Amino acid sequence: MSLSTSVSSSLSGLVLPGLSLPLGECAEFELAEQAGKVSVLVTLGFPAQTQQTAYEAWLAEQLGAQFPEARFDVTITWSIAAHPAQGNLQNLDSIRNIIAVASGKGGVGKSTTSVNLALALAKEGAKVGLLDADIYGPSQQMMLGVAEGVRPEQYGTHYLLPITAHGIQSMSMGYLVTEKTPMVWRGPMATGALQQLLYQTYWQDLDYLIIDMPPGTGDIQLTLSQKVPLAGSVVVTTPQDIALLDAKKGIEMFAKVSVPVLGVVENMAMHICSQCGHAEAIFGEGGGEEIAAEYGVAMLGSLPLSRQIREQADSGQPVMVTDPNGEAAALYLNVARGMAAELARRNKQGAQLAPTISISDD
Known part of the structure; x- marks a missing residue:
């Protein structure tokens, strides 16, 4: 077996720090060998700008330890492919992957997770959009710090330009009505409005569009899951038993509806006292991991019950913007990379690996 073949085989089994997938499931390799030096190009299927240098050094160290007779020059890059949508739905030309962030109930931090997840993907080097699908209670305008009264500009005769905030494209019903306007609509009207927001926004070359879904699992959510071309979904919960049941x-x-679940995010997992540093799982613990194990999906991360995260989101300056190098931001970055890597794995395998669940009307 040649050195390049051995190195390629070794690379396939390595797991990058912070991830749970071996490289062979979410990356491609190119190797060139000359005079004892092996140049390694690793093309990830997910963005990893914040970890690029660390990944390169780590891989060079690992390979050097396994093959001491050679010198290694490792380069990390990434290429984000489009994942096929569920059923017979066609992907939008300007969006490679649409990912729904959902929760079985309200109040679990789904919108906060959505905006920070979108910002984390952008920080990792992806082109990202955020669609606020909560027609009845849009909140992303406030979380992104877009001033009340800012309206999307018209593009052509049928489109609206998304509003760019903190480097991501966004659209929300909050941009079209005032914060005091109640959306007293029946389900079909709300569903139709959301589809218009998606299809009549002039999204510009996105790697990912994050959809902040309405809470719950009713008619609106089911219809959207059937009519929007989704590459995958993320389910947000808290450790409380009732939240886990809804998750x-x-x-x-x-x-x-054959939409793969890329993983579970557990919010409010731990409260850390700002005075003494004592950590307490006031809503319970381990629930997110139990659900992930039960359904065979990834546990993407646990986020603390943090006043900082809440206050910064409410002020229009999410934690990914105000403290991009802090502990909370690092957690969101880990979640974003894990989610994108899981999507890349499904792309590479060419098959949906959603849990097999039998549901009947009996």
Whole structure:
């Protein structure tokens, strides 16, 4: 076996720090060998700008330890492919991957997770958009710090230009109505409005569009999951038993419409006292991991119950913007890379690996 073949085989089994997938499942390799020096080009299927240098050094160290007779020059890059949508739906030309962030109930931090996840993907080097699909209670305008009264500009005769905030493209019903306007609509009207927001926004060459879904698993959510071309979904929960029960319903809803669940995010997992530093799981613990294990999906991360995260989101300056190098931002970056890597794995395998769940009307 040649050195290049041995190195390629070794690379396939290595797991990058912070991830749970071996490289062979989410990356491609190119190797060139000359005079004892091996040049290694690793093309990830997910963005990793903040970790690029660290990944290169780590891989060179690992390979050097396994093959001491050679010198290694490792280069990391990435290429984000489009994942096929569920059923017979066609992907939008300007969006490679649409990912729904959902929760079985309200109040679990889904919108905060959505905006910080979108910003984390952008920090990793992806082109990202954020669609606020909560027609009845849009919140992304406030979380992104877009002033009340700012309206999308018209593009051509049928489109609106997304509003760019903190480097990501965004659209929300909050841009079209005032914060005091109640959306007293029946389900079909809300669903139609959301589809218009998606299809009549002039999204510009996005790697990922994050959709902040309405809470729950009712008619609106089911219709959207059937009519929007989704590459995957993320389910947000808290450790509380009632939230976990509703999160299971969310996972089963996506399984019913053949949308793969890329993973679970557990919010409010731990409260750390700002005075003494004592950590306490006041809402319970381990629930997110139990759901992930039960349904065979990834546990993307646990986020603390943090006043800082809440206050900064409410002020229009999410933690990914105000403290991009802090501990909370690092957690969101880990979640974003894990989610994107799981999507890349599904792309490479060419098959949806959503949980197999049998649902009947009996």
